[in-house]
Amino acid sequence: MPDMLVKLYELPDAKPLLDLLQAEGIDVRRSLAPEKHVVVNWVRKHFSIGWQSETEVAYSNRPVSCWVATHEDKCVGFACYDVTSKAFFGPTGVDETYRGKGIGKALLLACLHDMRAQGYGYAIIGAA
Numbered sequence: 326m327p328d329m330l331v332k333l334y335e336l337p338d339a340k341p342l343l344d345l346l347q348a349e350g351i352d353v354r355r356s357l358a359p360e361k362h363v364v365v366n367w368v369r370k371h372f373s374i375g376w377q378s379e380t381e382v383a384y385s386n387r388p389v390s391c392w393v394a395t396h397e398d399k400c401v402g403f404a405c406y407d408v409t410s411k412a413f414f415g416p417t418g419v420d421e422t423y424r425g426k427g428i429g430k431a432l433l434l435a436c437l438h439d440m441r442a443q444g445y446g447y448a449i450i451g452a453a
Contacts, residue, residue, distance in 0.1 A: 331448040339435060401422075
């Protein structure tokens with residue numbers, strides 16, 4: 326599969342989707358260092374040990390390059406960037422019971438907008 330190059334200077338606005346999710350009680354935000362153990366354990370449980378390792382790397386970046394979606398104080402999705410290599414988006418995933426609500430798209434946009442704010446012009450989505 327080829328990699329996808331994303332122009333970060335032509336991103337759609339994330340606010341309408343984030344507001345819609347917030348109205349449903351789903352919060353999308355940058356993860357905090359003290360919750361690292363919760364997030365990486367959740368990633369391992371729901372996805373894989375490899376993705377757990379990549380997610381751990383996100384917590385060594387400044388700012389933390391892991392974004393999470395939470396509902397009723399539990400993790401329901403995550404997305405990272407700058408973990409496999411600089412300017413790469415991923416890994417990312419959403420709990421099966423929460424799929425189809427736009428959470429994955431919101432996490433993607435949150436990361437891409439954050440990458441733009443960090444000075445990147447483009448992002449790479451590997452094997453898209």
